[in-house]
Amino acid sequence: DTGVSQNPRHKITKRGQNVTFRCDPISEHNRLYWYRQTLGQGPEFLTYFQNEAQLEKSRLLSDRFSAERPKGSFSTLEIQRTEQGDSAMYLCASSSMTGTRSGGEQFFGPGTRLTVL
Amino acid sequence: AQSVTQLDSQVPVFEEAPVELRCNYSSSVSVYLFWYVQYPNQGLQLLLKYLSGSTLVKGINGFEAEFNKSQTSFHLRKPSVHISDTAEYFCAVSFFGNEKLTFGTGTRLTIIP
Numbered sequence: 597d598t599g600v601s602q603n604p605r606h607k608i609t610k611r612g613q614n615v616t617f618r619c620d621p622i623s624e625h626n627r628l629y630w631y632r633q634t635l636g637q638g639p640e641f642l643t644y645f646q647n648e649a650q651l652e653k654s655r656l657l658s659d660r661f662s663a664e665r666p667k668g669s670f671s672t673l674e675i676q677r678t679e680q681g682d683s684a685m686y687l688c689a690s691s692s693m694t695g696t697r698s699g700g701e702q703f704f705g706p707g708t709r710l711t712v713l
Numbered sequence: 714a715q716s717v718t719q720l721d722s723q724v725p726v727f728e729e730a731p732v733e734l735r736c737n738y739s740s741s742v743s744v745y746l747f748w749y750v751q752y753p754n755q756g757l758q759l760l761l762k763y764l765s766g767s768t769l770v771k772g773i774n775g776f777e778a779e780f781n782k783s784q785t786s787f788h789l790r791k792p793s794v795h796i797s798d799t800a801e802y803f804c805a806v807s808f809f810g811n812e813k814l815t816f817g818t819g820t821r822l823t824i825i826p
Contacts, residue, residue: 600756627812638717638803638816639757652813687756702814704749704756 598622600705602688608711609678616674617708621690628671629702630663632656633685642686645671678712685709715740717806719817726794727825734789734820736804746787747805747814748778757803763787774798799824 601620609615621628626647631639642661643653647668657663660678665671675682686709689702718737726732738744745764749757761772768780778789787804801821805814 629813631814636818638805638818639814641813641815644812652811654813689757701747701759701762704758706754706756 600688600690600703602686602705602708604708605706606709606711608713610713611678611680613678614674614676615678615710616672617686617688617710618670618672619688619690619705620670621688622692622703625690625692625703626668627691627700627702628665629689629691630671630673631687631689633687633707634683639687642673675710678710680712683710683712715742715806715808715815717804717815717817719804719820721820722818723821723823725823725825728796729793731792732790732794732798732822734802734804734822736787736789736817738785738787738804738806740785740806740808742809744809745807746778746780747807748772748776748787748789749803749805749816750774751801751803751819753800760789760802794822794824796824796826798822 603618629644630642633639642657643663645665660676663673685707687707688705691700691702716739747762748760751757760776761770763770763780771777776791801819803819804817
């Protein structure tokens with residue numbers, strides 16, 4: 597078990613460019629979550645998948661954001677036409693619980709730090 | 714509205730002294746409660762969680778927390794802190810019927826030698 601991995605760890609881009617982040621969850625974890633953490637704040641939920649199905653999206657996830665988990669394994673988060681306000685740490689987490697009410701532990705990756713110039 | 718409050722943004726504590734980090738939540742439904750720790754430039758690591766049963770929960774690194782339903786609190790405690798406990802601590806809640814975690818704004822614990 598190598599834990600949740602995220603790539604890249606750091607990304608610097610210019611305003612208006614598109615960026616894509618990847619998350620590889622712990623193998624066989626069926627749930628995958630994306631959070632965003634800005635400086636001095638706690639992580640904020642963006643979206644989550646159960647297997648390949650995207651079950652919930654936050655209002656924070658504007659139409660410039662899209663997340664996929666095509667085969668129920670790794671996931672990608674794409675931000676189109678980046679803005680300076682998108683600068684943040686993007687965290688991925690996975691869990692293995694099933695059912696509608698799990699309370700299962702979410703294991704977090706190290707995050708991708710995005711800086712938009 | 715459902716929310717999580719960590720009133721103390723920073724807590725300085727002398728080494729080997731006890732510490733309590735406060736967390737309160739607001740919810741009209743049942744909850745699961747978590748404490749995570751974040752070391753610099755790292756992801757979050759689970760310290761402990763309350764799902765049901767005994768209200769006193771013991772976690773890793775000597776931390777424990779007590780769920781108090783009447784006061785809607787889940788305060789984190791350690792009887793004797795070490796330099797290595799310097800980190801950001803986040804309280805998190807998941808509300809009934811919702812998988813996402815709602816985090817507080819965090820408490821930065823600084824250990825003074």
